[in-house]
Amino acid sequence: MSDLFIAAGGGGDPIGTAITAIAMSARLTTAGPGGAHGTAGPDLPVVATYSWERPEVDPTPGPLGVRDFTGLLDRPEGHVLTPAARAVAPAGSTLPRLAADLPVRLVLLDPYEGLAGLAARIRRLAEACGPGRVRIVDVGGDILTHGDEDTLCSPLVDALVLAACTLADVDATVHIAGPGTDGEIPQDVLLDRLDRLAGTDDRSAPTPGHAQAAYRALAWHPSEASALFAAAVLGVRGTVRTVGRAIPLTDASAYVRNTGLEAAVAENPVARGLLESRPRTVDEAADLSAQLTGIHEIARERRPTAPPTPSTAPFPADAHRARERIRAQAGDVSHVTSRFATRALGLPWQRIPEVRTLLGDDGPVHALH
Template sequence: MTDLFIAAGGGGDPIGAALTAIAMGDGADGGPPVIATYAWERPEVDPTPGPLGVRDFTGLVPRPEGPVLTPAARAVAPAGSTLPRLAADLPVRLVLLDPHQGLAGLAEQIRRLAGALAPGPVRIVDVGGDILTHGDEGTLCSPLPDALVLAACTLAGIHATVHVAGAGTDGEIPQEVLLDRFGADSGACGRLTPAAGHTAAVARALSWHPSEASALFAAAVRGVRGTVATVGRAIPLTDASADVLGMRLAAAVEQNPVARGLLELRPTSVDEAADLSARLTGIHEIARERGPAVPSDPATEPFPADAHRAWERIRAMAGPASHVTSRFAVRALGLSWRHVPDVRALLGDEGPVHALRS
């Protein structure tokens, strides 16, 4: 049996959650760690608005713990998802969270998941830390997925802890602000620093996935320090970027006004939950995804002829940063995120982020 991990933010969070689970030693005595996750990804991966549900996939495997994603699963067009490939490249069992039945339905899914596994705590993992939003941060982008997990776990009545992996690496709340939220009397409950060797388990996934937050977390664990240019903003990597910080579930809910609002309203759909989040934070994630189509990592340029010219373009876009993410590099070269493996090979750099060269 194994504890249940929940990748709270969707997107690339299963990668950071896998690194966290492996560092905690889960799966060492038997089967692989179990990670529950949304299929909620950026528009260049999934052009349809909002999270995907069970009905949006073929090839899911029903198990007592829930619908399991395997490499044979496929998102039903026009939807897209990186989860089937992550199921092949991460040493974990991925279970799909489907929030389309509202908060009560999500809580029941999590209750069943926890009941089918070991009696230990559920570990909620958020890469970056926006799960501790106060709702008013100027750089906040996506408060709803994490808040839904907090509220659903509370409603489910399970024993859960919250773990922020790589504080600040998602660029939504500055690291120093997050660290203050783990201060005295905050409900903090421990700190873990994965070893550099633990990142080998997620290296294959990071070699192609467009996640930046999980890539920065893994890079920090491997010892990278400096300022990393991402598609959104430059993010500093410090010693704290390599840590996983724990907090009691109730304390995390107390910090998050969206989670508290969800528990009060008990929304019956994702749209209703998004409306509430928008009233509290000004950010409506579903409406944003339903808005006018915008270019999303289009391949607008030919592939670079040589590494020297590629580095010249990347450096010109990166400014004073010391490193760049793979996603930043492909954007700077006018390529699609699907070119990440090709660009990594061209640059001759197999790490989670790339050091800028003169």
Template structure:
């Protein structure tokens, strides 16, 4: 017997789902976490979600459901951190394939329930865009979450929806979410982060990192890479809230519209009608733009001769960032804004940890300047 959970928003939500599961049920409780292989272009340069045929080494758990293992690997040119997550997280990971819409996902959820011997489903979303109404100007990625809600309704298993860290994904503001959420189910603590703490040494999830930071008691203004404004970690940031599936569907019009969808293209069209955009189309445009800017390849160390060291570049960047009132930043923001390759990033991390230990507040970095 395993508990069945669904990470509603992708690879980063799988980490938070493992943490929420451990907090609610204990780290040793067997569980299967279903998750999309739908990752940022910095990880996967191919727009949109991956499907089982995009991987080698997955294990069948039903006619359409596949499990991701540490031995699994994405087929180039696709990329994915799920195999590495499968090695770093205690729950088993199963791959959600949305290409047959909510109807196909419902079949996969039913297969997963049979595989686990589970009679109910727990959905986990970091940030709360699973409760978007489609009008939010900061909304960026509603489709995966909405498909999960629609599929759970179609699978007809008792389902609870958990929102962890309202507002931490910078999509639906915390102030808009809190009236919808009611009283918190639980506040995550430092101890709850221990099962996932090592993952953030290499995984770029920002919402997940902010949730872990909040659970560890970090409070203040945090700068992330893909957000119109900084996130403030406050009193509600470490909380987990529980809603019924029916209530989540009542709030989310896109999920209701996807109830009978049989393809991802159909789901995209529904997102365009209700939210005004398709996030996959945005990914395609961004991938094309990045390809033009880089000539199809990332800038490596060979192109940096004569430039200041990563530590020198960071010091200059840190002063300007701190002046904007930002107290903490994610590793991903440092890496992308300084255009650091993996070797340079590792060099900078080692430097910051040894030269100024106060900067390292895992999984974030505290900005420290001469001005205070």
């Protein structure tokens, strides 16, 4: 082992981080849609990640910690997720299945030890992985938030990683995979920041083969940012309708842009605030983030909502009717995500594989024209 990769955003970020890690590690073996995947040699890239997912996946508020899983493997590099791991009900997590379908070793980050505890955990992870660097990967780029963007949704988790890596004093760089694909900072704004911080030459481009290593995960996972990043790497261009908004896919969407840890912290007011206050709990960190950005991610998930009800929508009879229903809700765009497509059809995200089969699409997003 060498480099440690950290999926800074949780949710579906392990998928985009895996693509980035495989590209950087140069260990990919040939893999096609629905085919075999893996990396050469006995070692897999190590990807550390939170388990903090949208409420339709995990109905409990906030991230999950080690205490919320059974079946984790306690290894020198940390608490390793395997296909046999399970989130303790009523919590839910896609990480065990991702552990089966991504050619990386997934390690759980537990933010419930406070900022100092998270920093200590990352330091031990980096030491266990060997002499390489810590590579913080954020799919989309909200890790470079200024905290005042109208479309910002989730500033806390990325800021926690920046602050913890700074406190841990590890040799770290920040990688933005698919700038703008999370829809939280407009792509043109984000690219201006990256050009100022890193320069236009500080970039890399994963190949379609690297993206294909994540096909098994993308075939069922509701991630949208990682799906857009993979689609861009595979050559898709146009406007993609996600559940939240329409997002452009450009040549820039297919790149991984790099900057330094110190430069990223200087951009991110939440990361700086965390380093000043050293919160001892996740709730304290969330309170601080809310003071600085007006977004309290845990309180948002604690608000009472109507419990989800099983969908009674009939499965579409044919692909033509399904596309017409999807197109009617998508508007004037060229593509939609699998999550948007299932929602437009009145179906839960768990039926993504069936919808993909119906539409005859094996790529990360679905073409409408």
